[in-house]
Amino acid sequence: MTTRTLQFKIYRYDPDKDQKPYMQDISVEVDSTDRKLLDALVKLKAVDDAISFRRSCREGVCGSDALNINGKNGLACLTDLNTFPEGKPIVLRPLPGLPVIRDLIVDMTQFFKQYHSIKPYLINNDPPPERERLQSPEDREELNGLYECILCACCSTACPSFWWNPDKFVGPAGLLAAYRFIADTRDQATSERLDNLEDPYRLFRCHTIMNCVDVCPKGLNPTLAIGKIKAMMVKRAI
Amino acid sequence: MNPTVRKFDAVIVGAGGAGLRAAIQLSESGFKTAVITKVFPTRSHTVAAQGGVAASLGNSEEDNWHWHMYDTVKGSDWLGDQDAIEFMCKKANECVIELEHYGMPFDRLDNGRIYQRPFGGHMSNFGEKPVRRSCAAADRTGHAMLHAMYQRNVKANTQFFVEWMALDLVRDAEGEVLGVTAMDMETGEIVVFHAKATIFATGGAGRIYYSSTNAFINTGDGLGIAARAGIPLEDMEFWQFHPTGVAGAGVLITEGVRGEGGILRNAQGERFMERYAPNAKDLASRDVVSRAMTTEINEGRGCGPNKDFVLLDITHLDPATIMKRLPGIREIAIQFAGVDCIKEPIPVVPTCHYQMGGIPTNYNGQVVIPGKRSQNEIVPGFYAAGECACASVHGANRLGTNSLLDLLVFGKSAGETAVETLKLSPKAHKDLPQSEIDRALARVDRLNSQKDGANVHETRLAMQRTMQKHAGVFRFADLLKEGVEKILEVQKDVQRTEIKDKSKVFNTARIEALELDNLIEVAVSTMISAEARKESRGAHVRNDCPDTAECPDGRDDKNWLKHSLWYKEGNRLDYKSVKLTPLTVETIALKKRAY
């Protein structure tokens, strides 16, 4: 089996012993069965068990292993090792803009707080019918590109507006979720949802920078969803 | 120092499908409930389920729960308990409709009803021809379901303890369960969750195998915890190998691919399933398809330079159908197999996927163990649901889409039973026995102070390779025998694992070592139960059990129509009878299983 050595520069910080964070140079042997960055990280942890990162499904659906990889947010399990240029160390940092707990693990409280703030659940006050609420295939299609979000936080932590106002700007992930419910024909709370966002910070801090679209590992487009929310607000106002 | 004690009415361990479903029940009833989870709820492995959830809604063609029940009993190779199976199949429609009302984005038919697709082993009219029974949201059903249930819990204000790992059960002298000890991963602090109802929904343990579709977190924590507390584990020899894991990567390719028309081919391009299952073909039961694939590979008809995989072909399907119904599969094929499945077939191999056995429960979600009065005495205060539990609805082999149904139905019923019991229970909590708290602390202390111990990564690898070789798709008498010895050797190493990193804050090395304590219990129980079961049934197929008139396909109903129960103490095996009497209908009589 052919093996090769990968060079890493990894952000390290253990609050128990480190005064401040530092970048560690470290290398690891990988073989041809190691296809993704996560495979290499698992190998690294076998060498140094103190390196800390989150991971779970290793197939890009759980959203655990979002990292800042060579300056760009992405999922370790979906990042192919072959995409890295030869001879240059791979630089790994925690997601930017959130407090670091340890090494590559960030505190996502603020991110989820924003997600929760948009009431991420279907609101329909009619008594539930015996059978399913009907929805045409066309109406269901409106939810495509919205419901697939895995809450990995790649988008929100790549957004300068979220960096400046993480407590007040909902961020791309939360706004995508907000539109997912606005767009659902079964949801009856559209007006309340728009009210909830009509604020100089919550929605309108989006300046269409589009970093979110650039980094989304699932290929979703939060900016488009945000644009649709704005359009609905204009329509409602005039 | 004694750990902090926090009091709740109920504590749920695990926030996957079953845990979240039970949590909805408890939170909406107003009981003070804590949900402990190793990962943020939407990261639980239910998220990776793809193909659908079974319910005989009959949206596309005639269907009813009797047919579903027949298929499930047949799929289980008659090892499933027929009362629990009837309960599940009957409740299926109600539970799926509830999910739809929670907001789950199911795909739709032109008339606005939930889209349903065919799946392996699901037939109409008692095994006649495939039926569309799997309710799907593209090929992301688990994701859509888990998020919908998490969202419902947000609405119900459920209290989550995210990134907490349960350590051990607290059980008093009478055997009643009084809660769990758990560790806050962020700080390393250990807390006792003192509760009147403890519900385990900790999922499977597919990580005991080297090659698995399971997530890193699927380490059988609930099973290890239960086993250490003296609860037996039921039917642990039955592990489902999913026919279509991506060769090399292990990532799951849903059976829904074959439901939409995908075909398995060997190196000669032959649709070999026609020989093994002339009627259901590629949509035969999973154990049947996995064995057929393994036979093809073993007989030299595998593909690739090492002839070690077969091909899953959907190139004949309309690309628009693939993009609409299987978009996630195309992503996976490109990402993990390096092929665009619109143009090329996907290399696949049978891969460990699901644990049919688990903590023994009845259909109310209550944990039951053999006692003085009966084989199924209720353990007061203890419930289990989902993959970690064994109701048993899957018996010796689970049908595709029945797992999502299992976690819905039994998550709900465990929640309901807990609510009913809590309503009748006294106000005060029972006293906590100190020895039980010490037990959990001692395990962590041992790990923290271990010197010259075994490396966690290497020990885990040794376990996984042993399981893969000695308890795989086909089972060989001599390999099993050897496997028992080997896995007990590995177990000795697990008892002396050492971590270099002793820090407090988010110490994932410690978590992995504690997980290995749980994995090894599952591995040992699997190997010992498998070695002992001298027959072929469902997913457990031995080389020394030939097809005879008395034992068709090696299934020995005279001696082995019974559930295995493995006890950690002394690796003792016990058996209990299969419940062949359903709740309201007639028994589905034993017969040879053919597709």
Next chain:
Amino acid sequence: MDRIVVGAHYGLKDWLTQRITGIVMALYTLFMAAALLAGVNGQEGWRALMSHGFVRFFTFLFIISLCWHAWIGVRDIWMDYVKPAGIRLTLHSLTAIALIGYAGWAIQVIWRL
């Protein structure tokens, strides 16, 4: 107490205003470019152009748009970077006064032409 209070309800109005004022400024820029290409030259030329009532009105509209647009943009910057309420209010006030001053001055200049 660190409760986050949101819901000021002027988000949409400001966002729309920035778009509309942006369009006015873009049109005015095109108009000026056209004037340049048409050979408007020297103080005499410009003075002649500005003597049209329509041009004066358009210029007036442009200045108002510019100031309003700038007000929203600069205020957003203060909101992003300046957290203490007292300093922020002062900066807001100074910005508003400056912009009103500029607008008044510019209009005076046009009408003097």
